[in-house]
Amino acid sequence: MREPELYGTLTYDGLVDYLKGEALRLGVEAEFFQSNSEGDLVTAIQQAYGRIDGIVINAGAYTHTSIAILDALKAVSIPAAEVHISDVTKREDFRQISYLGMACCCKFVGEGKLGYVHAMEKLIEMLRRS
DSSP states (O other), X not given: OOOHHHHOSOOXXXXXXXXXXXXXXXXXXOOOOOOSOHHHHHHHHHHHTTTOSOEEEOOGGGGGTOHHHHHHHHXXXXXXXXXXXXXXXXXXXXXXXXXXXXXXXXXEESOTTHHHHHHHHHHHHHHHHO
C-alpha cells in the first residue's frame, strides 16, 4: 500500500507466493516473517539461531535506525543479506546509513522482488563454498 510508485503493487502475500516458488526452484526451504514491530523482528532473528542457515532481511526504515536489529544479527552470526525493493542509494540522506548492513554480507537495492531472489542465490552460493 505504501508509495506504489517506489514499491509497486505486489502484496505481501503475492511476494511470499513468488518467493516460495523461487526457493523451490533453488532447492531450499524458506520461512517468512513480517512484522511492523522492531521487537518482534529481533525475536524472530534470535529464534533463527541453530535452525536457519541464512537470513534475507528487508527491515524497511528499521534499516536506518535499529541498533537492536543489528545487535541481533551480530549475535546469531547467521549469514544475512540486506534487501530493499527501492534504490535507497538514490533517496533521502537518512537512508544512506544502514545499521543492518554492518552485519550483512551483501546488499541488494532497487531490484524489486528480484532482490530477494538474488539474495537467496548469493547466500546459497556462500554457504555451499563454506
